[in-house]
Amino acid sequence: xxxxxxxxxxxxxxxxxxxxxxxxxxxxxxxxxxxxxxxxxxxxxxxxxxxxxxxxxxxxxxxxxxxxxxxxxxxxxxxxxxxxxxxxxxxxxxxxxxxxxxxxxx
Amino acid sequence: xxxxxxxxxxxxxxxxxxxxxxxxxxxxxxxxxxxxxxxxxxxxxxxxxxxxxxxxxxxxxxxxxxxxxxxxxxxxxxxxxxxxxxxxxxxxxxxxxxxxxxxxxxxxxxxxxxxxxxxxxxxxxxxxxxxxxxxxxxxxxxxxxxxxxxxxxxxxxxxxxxxxxxxxxxxxxxxxxxxxxxxxxxxxxxxxxxxxxxxxxxxxxxxxxxxxxxxxxxxxxxxxxxxxxxxxxxxxxxxxxxxxxxxxxxxxxxxxxx
Numbered sequence: 001x002x003x004x005x006x007x008x009x010x011x012x013x014x015x016x017x018x019x020x021x022x023x024x025x026x027x028x029x030x031x032x033x034x035x036x037x038x039x040x041x042x043x044x045x046x047x048x049x050x051x052x053x054x055x056x057x058x059x060x061x062x063x064x065x066x067x068x069x070x071x072x073x074x075x076x077x078x079x080x081x082x083x084x085x086x087x088x089x090x091x092x093x094x095x096x097x098x099x100x101x102x103x104x105x106x
Numbered sequence: 107x108x109x110x111x112x113x114x115x116x117x118x119x120x121x122x123x124x125x126x127x128x129x130x131x132x133x134x135x136x137x138x139x140x141x142x143x144x145x146x147x148x149x150x151x152x153x154x155x156x157x158x159x160x161x162x163x164x165x166x167x168x169x170x171x172x173x174x175x176x177x178x179x180x181x182x183x184x185x186x187x188x189x190x191x192x193x194x195x196x197x198x199x200x201x202x203x204x205x206x207x208x209x210x211x212x213x214x215x216x217x218x219x220x221x222x223x224x225x226x227x228x229x230x231x232x233x234x235x236x237x238x239x240x241x242x243x244x245x246x247x248x249x250x251x252x253x254x255x256x257x258x259x260x261x262x263x264x265x266x267x268x269x270x271x272x273x274x275x276x277x278x279x280x281x282x283x284x285x286x287x288x289x290x291x292x293x294x295x296x297x298x299x300x301x302x303x304x305x306x307x308x309x310x311x312x313x314x315x316x317x318x319x320x321x322x323x324x325x326x327x328x329x330x331x332x333x334x335x336x337x338x339x340x341x342x343x344x345x346x347x348x349x350x351x352x353x354x355x356x357x358x359x360x361x362x363x364x
Contacts, residue, residue, distance in 0.1 A: 003162055007153035021151075025159045028313075069313040070156040072148075 001097070002026055006087060008101040012079035020051065020059075021074040024089055024097060030065040046091035049073060054083040063091075079105045127285055129299055131354070135288075137298045137307075138358050145310075149362040157239060157308040157360025160232075160315045164240025167233060173224025179237075182221065190244040195357050196251045198346040200258060207261045207342045211238055211317060229336035235315050239306050242359035250303065250357065252350045265347025268340060274331025295364070301352040302345065304361020315360065318345055 007021040024046070031043025043065065051059040059075045087099045138146060148154050169180040183189040198207040201216065208216065214237050215226040227234035252258065269280045283292065284300040291297065305318040312320075319341050326333040334340040 003159050005153040005158060007151070021153055023154060023156060023158075025156075068310070070159065072154060072156075 002089075002095075004087070004089070004097055004099045006099050006101050008085055008103055009079075010102070011104045011106065014079060014081075014105050016079045017076050018079050018103075019074060019076050020085070021072070022049075022051075022087055022099075023070060023072045025070055026089075026091070026095070028063075028065075028067055028069040028071065032065065044092045044095075046071060046089050046095060048090045050088050051075070052086045052088075053077060054081065054085075079103065081105050128351075129285060129288070134301065134352070134355060135299055136301050136303050136352075136355060136358065137363060138304060138361060140289075140296055140298050141362075141364070145362055145364060149304075149358070149360075155308065155360065155362055157306070157315055157362065160236045160239035160306070160308075161243045161360060163232070163236035164238070164243075167237055168240060173218070173222035175221065175223045177222050179217070182217075186240060186244050190241045192245055192248045192251065194238075194242040194245040194359065195248040196253065198261075198342055198349065199253060200261075205257075206339065207258065207346045209318075209342055209345050210241060211319075212337065212342070214238065214241070230317060230320060235306055235317065238317065239315060239360050242306060242357070245357040246359065248357050249354045250349055250352045252346065252353055254350060254353070258346065258350075261343045262347050262350050265343035265345070265350075268344050269347055274326070274329035276330050278329045280325065300348065301355055302348045303352055303355050304358045304363070306359060307361040307363045309363045311364065318348075 002025045004022065004024040009018050012018050026046050027044060028046065029041055029044040031041070031045070033041045035041045045065060045067070046063050049061040049063065049071075050057060058077050061073060063071060082103060082105045085101050085103060087101075089095070089097045138149065141149075152158050165186070167179075168186055169178045171178045171181070179186075194210050197210040197213060199213070200206065201208045201213070211229060211234055214234065218224050219226050227237075254262075272279045272282070280300070283297050287297050288299045289297065302318050305321070306315050307321070308315045309321075319336055322341060322344060323333040323336075
């Protein structure tokens with residue numbers, strides 16, 4: 001299982017703009033490199049990332065070969081209500097990672 | 107003619123003396139001090155520093171039973187937070203049985219082979235880097251504290267000799283860049299003073315974490331010199347010299363470097 005590091009404030013005031021940071025362990029092998037044996041190294045990348053806030057999609061990214069390994073994505077949202085923020089990364093070779101973080105909005 | 111030759115000799119001497127100039131303690135700067143604000147922010151934030159993946163992997167390995175002895179590191183050392191605090195800051199250290207300096211990677215392998223009765227981990231393997239990063243993390247903020255005594259003296263001198271010796275097709279010494287030209291630019295890169303306080307580091311150019319020896323091999327290749335082997339006595343001495351040179355500076359591993 002790939003490790004992911006998520007940084008979401010545990011508490012926020014209603015209407016506050018919060019910053020969300022995500023870092024995930026992944027080689028992001030481009031598919032353009034040649035290995036020591038002379039053969040192409042097959043592409044192995046994360047191609048999609050989706051973040052949902054209480055089930056509603058708030059951020060999505062499409063990743064490509066040009067993204068460095070261990071992709072770091074950071075974005076902002078408005079703290080609307082208490083609940084759960086989910087993060088899902090999918091990619092080559094059936095790669096899938098899911099993380100969740102709770103937030104209390106008062 | 108003779109006067110000119112004398113002048114040339116004088117200049118050469120002057121250059122040699124400048125080459126031997128060590129950095130005054132008050133002028134020492136870590137690699138972190140020389141980085142841009144973005145890279146620093148990445149290192150400082152544990153949820154943005156990719157080196158933390160290796161720290162977390164190392165934490166898991168710490169309590170995994172291994173080898174014929176079926177013992178984990180934790181079985182003997184307890185929690186790493188207390189037991190490994192400051193340990194990376196005082197390595198390389200003299201191993202009593204070998205009467206030679208060993209770096210932290212070698213120290214881990216001595217326990218792997220001797221205490222766990224397991225096969226030693228290869229240099230730059232994921233597992234060895236993970237344990238090194240986890241142990242180094244326990245020294246964050248601790249001052250480098252190499253034992254400066256009769257036992258280490260000759261090895262530090264050996265490391266210093268390597269540091270000051272011109273080698274490779276470009277006929278450069280480590281000191282030519284890191285003592286004499288730190289703060290200047292080499293192509294796009296800033297020349298740092300080469301203090302090893304942040305190792306192992308996540309290097310953005312490598313897109314992965316690497317050991318101090320990997321970094322040193324990079325510099326040797328850049329000098330077009332034949333790089334010493336991983337785990338060689340030359341590297342142990344060079345690492346010891348570098349740490350002695352950074353004595354008292356704060357450890358900040360796992361670092362992030364451009």
